[in-house]
Amino acid sequence: MKLISIVTPCYNEEGNVEEVYQQVRRIFDELKIYRYEHIFIDNASKDNTLGILKKIAKEDKNVKVISNARNFGHIRSPYYALLQSSGDAVILFAGDLQDPAYMIKEFLVKWEEGFKVVLGVKTKSEESALMFAIRKAFYNFINRVSEIELTKNNTGFGLYDRKIIEILREIDDPYPYFRGLISDIGFESYKIEYNQPTRKRGITSNNFYTLYDIAMLGITNHSKVPLRLAAIIGFALSALSLLIALIYLLAKLLFWNSFTMGVAPVIIGLFFFSSVQLFFVGIIGEYIGSIHTQVLKRPLVIEKERINFEERIPNEEVLSK
Template identity: 45%
Template sequence: MKKISILIPTFNEEKNVKPLSEELVNMFKTDLSDYDYEIIYIDNCSEDLTRSVIRNLCEDNCRIKAIFNAKNFGQFNSPYYGLQQITGDCVVLMCADFQDPVEMVPRFVEEWENGYKIVVGQKTKSKENKVMYFFRSCYYNLIKKFSNVEQIEHFTGFGLYDKSFIQVLSDLKDPTPFLRGIVAELGYKQKVIPYEQQKRRAGKTSNNLYKLYDAAMLSFTSYTKIGLRLATFVGVICGVISFIVAIIYLILKIVYWDRFVAGMAPILIGMFILGSVQLIFIGLIGEYILSMNARIMNRPLVIEEERLNFETFDIEKENQHEF
């Protein structure tokens, strides 16, 4: 019997983890009854009662497992690490807030059985804030245009991954992983299934402007060269313009020596423009250096504080629970 793993990263999802578990268990009873399963929660140091709820779920069902991180290691490291801890023949990565529809899982499995090693969900519609959806679309279009890797537009990581691809992730040993880019760059032939993203069922998202910017910069510095090349292009263009303006001013001063008074304004304007351009690109280059620095330090993805239900259990214990 094939085994399907479900990986769910959590952070302050106390109102969502129990109903999500119930829906997933019911789905395996009805739609995927021919498969064994495990549900793994990897908690990024929640500050509410999420861990208590997960503990209770693990006590009631030995197929529900948990990894508790020692601290919050970020929205990318924790899921990436969790993917490497699964024991199934494939794994479905999904959010805990119900924005990723549970009913998509059987469709993923069906395409997996058809031979696809990677089956991902692509948001074609969303019930989230329309302004945010618009800005996300602009971001994906920008990355898609400048990246040398064909990115999957509106792909959040929600999808099914065969264990052979999980081995690729394990061998990669990337301390700053960006799964969405890795799937596009190193993944097998993919099946993309469109879906409408639902509203969060309960709680508030932990994504803020800083986290969204961090995600954008990680993708930008990992999969585009345009930032560094743009600095060179803009520098050359500004240099050429400055040279032309200097020649024009010199000619005007020679021709109209007594009447042409340049003053300090052109010099100040030029200084401010060039200074602003330099600061922008120094910051952009700094983003690349930060990305390189994180990879050079090669720190672990996460540090575990505790695991639940990962130990081997015998058949008698398994039969004591209803699934």
């Protein structure tokens, strides 16, 4: 019997993890041809999420729990949990009940047909219309500037064959952009559309900073366009400045007595060029920050404890694979 790994990252999801567990269990109670393991990774929740997970794991050995020593963020923690899976296929399934559990069956059908990657793609969402529009605009932008074609409106929800996980283990990236890596690996993916429901309980841990962080990570990891734009715009503005200077010079020579330079153009020009410089200094800073993170080579997460795993895999062993 093939083993399917379900990976659920969670942070302050005490109101949802029990139902997430029950939904997955019901799915595999129907799918008798598979064995399964359900890996929850708790990112140092401040509520009773870990306590509930420990109770579930005590009653059901199919449930495995990893508890992080601290909050390592929404990028590193889920990725680390994927590397701890041992299934023939791995399904990333969020702990906020915004991923439809019934799609697990659809993922497995397409996997059995030979697809190494099966992705859930949001065509509609019951979340804020403004937020969905912003996300859509970001995906369109990053696809235009990226060196590879990224899957739009995919949050990571999907199935990944064991072969994909083995490749990810060989990629030594301490701060990975998971969605970009899946596209970068290059295997053909099958996409299943769905309507994302609203969160039933709790409050999302995502905020402007976390969304900005993942957006900039996607851009810096997969595009050099912003850096090249800095050079192109620099040349263009230099040429424009020279042209305006020549126009002012000619105007002054032709209309010496009536034409006055004025202070306003100087001030406006100064602030304009300063803002452009600061913008591109910030862009360069993002790339330098990305390099800095890579150079530090810190582990993805540090475990506090793990439950129902046969043996513990040290952090350094995982990173060295």
